Amino acid sequence: MKLKATKKPPTATECDRTIDIYNKAAEIFQEQGFHATSMSSIASAVDLTKAGLYYYVESKEDLLYAIINFAMERLETLVIEPSRTITDPHKRLLSIVTRHAQLLTEGNKAITILTDEVDALKPKHRKQILDRKRAYFELVRGTLDALRVDGRLRDVNTTVAAFSLFGALLWLPRWFRGDGPLTSEQVVEQTVGVVVGGLLKGKK
């Protein structure tokens, strides 16, 4: 899955070029880190000079924000929204963890930048992203609280449990390789088993 433009661009040609740039930039930011990446290296990766690149993007931070915002939108569309309608807390938790693990193992670079590079955003952009992240966190913690009310949660603090869950999930892109011995399907299934299964009461 690749980055897509969020606003209608003036021409199809410009649209494609911009998306190419976003994708390549996401790839390099993810490999080297935002601060270790220069606009020149992004430019040459998309066969432009630095000045040519600035025709398409306003600034380096602007480029980062476009990538992070895209990733946040995908998280909201593919993980959060489909889960909010599920009322059973166990089913909702399974849906969230499964979909998020799928997103993290499918190879999209932007989603890991959402985890690692938010600090590099300007305060206004950073706050906007952090607010949406917090809402997601509260959804998960609330789901664990609901699981507790149903008597299906083990005796654990839901704040610690929610952060542990996110730690295990967000660590996925740091070790999982699509060309390794485990398929992404296996890893998603196993991660759901470890993370959700580990929080549930009852005989195992």
Place this chain on the structure above:
Amino acid sequence: MKLKATKKPPTATECDRTIDIYNKAAEIFQEQGFHATSMSSIASAVDLTKAGLYYYVESKEDLLYAIINFAMERLETLVIEPSRTITDPHKRLLSIVTRHAQLLTEGNKAITILTDEVDALKPKHRKQILDRKRAYFELVRGTLDALRVDGRLRDVNTTVAAFSLFGALLWLPRWFRGDGPLTSEQVVEQTVGVVVGGLLKGKK
């Protein structure tokens, strides 16, 4: 717990100064990231000019390596070595996770840099750290394998389980605040409960 010098310095005065510098640098690297931190900003944080700072450190990478190496030594001394002598896999896992969680919540900045900034090291230094990290990972995965042999591990892949465990642990410094509602003792206890308890067979 603060950074300590690993080699005997020529004078006690220089020793203290160097440790001050390491500690402050670790703090700033952890807050802003290695690449986003300039030597000038470290210098002024320890009330020196940039040139003055270079009297104590050879290079920026050298400073990072000193910090990361110190953190790795603390991990080995306080977590890995005390656990290697424990033969019962359940007790060994409890020891590892408890001690590592304690290390991560005690407020030392260097230990989080060990997680986040190894890529910024020169190849030689990086390889040296990654080898020691790998040995630690294999200790944990091997412990999970032994738990499986004893029939006490849930039906999960030990590679995925080990990485999930590390994800949950290494995420701790990103959210835990010593001045928040939860004490470090509570968080350590709860983390052990979620992470180790979630992997064990048997009624909960």
Place this chain on the structure above:
DNA sequence: GTCTATAAACGGATAGAC
């Protein structure tokens, strides 16, 4: 749209005075 050229600031690192 894409280029060459360049501005203006900042980076790591060093020379040499004191």
Place this chain on the structure above:
DNA sequence: GTCTATCCGTTTATAGAC
């Protein structure tokens, strides 16, 4: 030990030709 001054490469970003 610590400073001032400076070297020199790199950075983000822009001006202006084509």
